[in-house]
Structure formats: C-alpha cells, structure tokens
Amino acid sequence: MNLTKMMLTTTALTVAAANAFADGHMADTMTAVSWGGAYQTSQQRAYTEPYMEMNEGLDVVWDESSAEAVAKLRAMDEAGNVTWDIVDVVAADAMRLCDEGLAMEIDFDTVLAAAPDGTSATEDFGELIVSDCFIPQIVYSTTFGYRTDLVGDTPPTSVCAVFDTEAYPGKRSLEKRPIANMEWALICDGVGIDEVYDLLATTEGQDRALAKLDTIKDDVIWWSAGADTPQYLADGEVIMGSTYNGRLFSVIEEQKQPVAMLWDWQMFDLDGWIIPANLPEDRLARVMDFVKFATDTQRLADQAKYISYGPARASSAPLVGQHADLGIEMAPHMPTDPENSKNTFLFNYEFWADYRDDIDAKFQAWLAQ
Template structure:
C-alpha cells in the first residue's frame, strides 16, 4: 500500500538527485517493515534517498555525534525514556509542530515530551509455542511457576520490565507497581521473586532472539516484542501464541539529533512517516499499534486483535513508566548486573 497523504507538503521544496537522509531504527523485522511501508514510499514520493542505519536503542552514539558536531543520523526512532532524557539534555531538537504540518492533538502520548513525534506502540509480552504448551500460560504468575510449567524461560537481560513482572507475580496490584518499586523494600522484593527462576532463565539482548529461542526449544516461554512474535507466526508459520496478561505497552518516538545538516528533510520524513496511511501500513505488517488516532480507521480489521491497544489486550496492561526508568534506570541496572553475577 503506497502512502500518499502528504505529498503536497513533502514536495514544497524540490528534491535533487543528491538529496539523502539517514534514518536510524532498531533493525530486524521492524526495520524491514519500515523500509517497505515508509522509507521506500517516501523516497519515491520526494526523490530523497533514505539510507537506513541500525542501533540497539543506546543513546551513547547520538550524544557523541551531537557533542562532537559530527551528526550523521538525521532521524532516529527512540524509546520513551531515551527521548525524555535526550530532550532534557538538549541533545535532540524541540519539535516545531507547525513546521511539521501535523496536528499534535491527533497523536497518543503527544504530551510526554517536546522533542519527539509519537510513532508506534509496541508491547513486551510473554510468548510460547502452542505445540509444546497447548494450555498455557494464562497469567504473569505462570512465568514464575516452575512446577506448573517446568523448563527454561527467556527474559531480556536487564531490570526493565522484569522487576515489574516479578512484583505482579508476587501479588502487587498493577496500579501499585511503580509505587512499590520506588522503595528499597520493593526492589528487594522484586529481586527475591526473580531469584525463584534465576537458574532457569536464558537472557536475551536483541529482539530477534526470543522467537529463535522458542523455535529451537531452548525455552518454554519467553518475553518478547509482540511484533516479532507476530512476524514469526505470519511469515515463518510458527505456532506461537501471545499471552497478553501484564503486557507492557511502550511508544516510540521519531527524534532529530541536534545540529544535523538536513533538518528540513528530516521534518518532511517525519511528516510522511506519521501520516495515518503510514501508521496503518506499519500496523498491517508488524501488528504494532498506530499512535496517530486517524490511522485506526484504516487498519485492516483482521490485524486489530493483534495490536497492543486492542481492548482485550489492554485489559490488564502495565504501561511502562518512562519517568521512573529515566530516574532509576542506572541505579537498578547496576544492581541487576551485580545480581546476575551472584
């Protein structure tokens, strides 16, 4: 499906053969979808070539580029905590919504910061192979139940999300998770719960690993990004299933590193990538939910049950608190690393 909604705006300045934009994102099936749904149609509509790069959502390189005045990434897809921190530190541009030509009110989470344009909503979920576990898991507590579900678990190698799930499995109400996690006793409680499965955990570091861990039978269940699991089901024929209980939805943002030489073209790209058509097409391919509210009417009805914002999937969701992780991330990351070594 070609994206055509903003061509008049995009072509306000003539494009030349030498025009080129570097867009950086998280790689894998997600970035493959971006190439098909956004990068290639944008280039076709504007004549501006998109060169894409990949990163692990670590902001170190963005900081180094800006501070050394050698910015080569024109647009970056960034996570919420990173966006808030980089915005506060003056590393990324403040978004001029009037120049962008978009209605800020049309976007979910539009008030989270002034430096990012909301992109897609993904979710960290628990996934399993239906052929091997036909009857479960059903709740996040099952992740920690080695008697009912013996075998290895896959978890991301970090505190983010794991501490929250540990508290929920230990009886903390979702609405109280971050209040409890803000205390020393709460952190101790979360790590104590993680202790109960620590020896059975396979730690993963990239989004491509969880589907492979399941496919290889190395784990009986794993945390994963919902889009990666959807891709494995749709394109690789895997009989995987998502367990949505305590899913952790998170929104990504398009940001512009400060001092880049192609600011006008960066704005054109973000406007194009943020159109309802582009968001709907990305949802069709990835099952990540649009943040552009006008896009939902364009999303294929067959996809809607698979996106994180579907009402049934949101019933017991735990939205990640990006402010909490911005403030506590380094401290809890150090404790997690020390805990792993015990």
C-alpha cells in the same frame, strides 16, 4: 591564465550553489537511523519508498544504529559533525536525548499533519506525546509467548505462569535488565499495579521483586537481543519467554511455529522519530518535509501492513487493514486491540530515568551471585 579563470568560475559556482541550498532548498540525501530487520523494512515500505517516489532524485541512506543511538549521537555532537537527519529511538532514549539537548524540540501542531477530520496532531497523538522532542510512530509491547505443545492441556492465561514452575516446568527467557521484570515480579507477588512503582522506589520493594525472581532464577535464560526469545521458542529451548510482540507475530504467523501469545500484563512502550538538534538548514528542510509525510494518519496505518505494531495516532487505528504479504487482518494482532489489552502497563519513563542506574546495579549484582 585559463586555469585560474576556470578555478575562479568553479569557486563562484560552488558559492552560488551553497547559497541556493541555504535558501530553503531541501537536501538531496537524507540519513535515517533505525533498528534494521523487519522493522526497518516496514518503515521503508510504508514511509520512504512512497516518499522517494514523490521526490525524484532523493537518496535515503539507512544506518542500523538505533540500539546505540544515544551514545553515538552524543559522540557525533562532541565531534561537531552530526551526520544523521532522522533517528528512530524508543521513548526513553528520546527523553534522554532531549535532556542532553541533542534532539530538537518539536512544535507538534505546526510540524505534523492534522488528522483527516481536522483533529490537531497534539490531540490525535494524545498522551503518547511523552517528550517535547519525540514524534511517536508505533506502540509496541514487551510480552510473553509460549510453546503450545509444551504447556499441556491448560495453556497459561496469566503472566504469573512465568513464576509457576510447578504447573509449567521448563526454561523461560527474560530480558537481562530490571525493566518490566521487576514489575511482573511484584504483580505476581500480589502487588496492585498502582502500588508497584511506589514499592519499587524502596529497598524493601526492590528486594521483594528480586526475591520473587529468585524463585525462578535457575529456570531462566536471560536474553539481550530481541531475536533470542523467538529462536529459543522455535527450538523448544524455552517453554515461554518475553520479547517484543512483533517478533512473536512473525514466529507465529510467518514461521508457523507452535507458539501462542500471552498478552497478560504486557508492557507498552513507544518508538518514534527524533530529529538531531542544530541541523543545517537544507537538511532540516528535507527532514521536516519527510516527517510531516511519514507521520500522517494514512502512513502510520500503512506501517501496520508490514509489522504488528500499533499506530500511534488515534485516527490511524480504523485504517489498519490486512498484512501486505500474508493477507490476514492485522487489527487482532495489535497490542492495543481491546482483546489483547485487558491488563497492561506503560513503560514508566520518569521512574526508570531516576532508578535505572541504581536498580540495574543491584539487578546485575543479583544475576552474578
């Protein structure tokens, strides 16, 4: 009898607890998904550590799955068990998650904090709000670094040095995908940035870009992980190579390698949060509370203390200070710094959503020849 009674009581308590949770109570654990490495560390130090200090008893679990986030979220959704609460993805992936109905649509001005001077979130993020589901965090760029000791007396100033194997003989590393490489090829083939995408939409334009890449094909090492180019540069395996600007920052400033930045025609891209669709109420309440804190003006500026990516809010830029460990000013290392952003282009999300499958098939076939 006693046992039955006890079980009944426990059941009642559990039900009561579940009800309490549903009443706007915030979950005690939150699963955040990111890229691992230095980037995730910068998020932990700027966002989750201060947030956990404010919320005792909260447990944040990290999952380093951002690279496969879209596929995994789709699989979780099909299995009916989404275990992630907030996911860091690049803008192109956020759009696809939004298209597939896997990410929640955000009402920016009610969900996110306004800037300290009262500017609404929508205005503060401005045109970086590229999707209804995507809360931008940082602006990063894919750009080139070169070995200062291998380029002789005339260090390159233009991205077209990549295609100039006479002036700069040696291997160069490029990403094993068409995005950005096709644009650079056309720009260096004399096409203006305004015409690049019109041209890339045609077979002739695609062939022209591949023909330009063909001129350096034997000198290219193709990378697929962001850590490859920094390693190739550090070992002197390549003379120049493309990668994310934050990776180059750490090669140059933290590892003190003889490498310099070539910001010319860097490709901007955005990285930020999405919240999976249809989260249970208590987890959603937690995530909403977190995301409001983690994307406010000060927090976005704080992240730049740990990694050289530009904050996505206009109001954060003046607050960017010194690197937390190295003590150097971070502003001149931001891809968005006026000195660095004379020639730039933004990842063309709409174009690549349409043409990615087609051009990638051609690009891979060309690589395999």
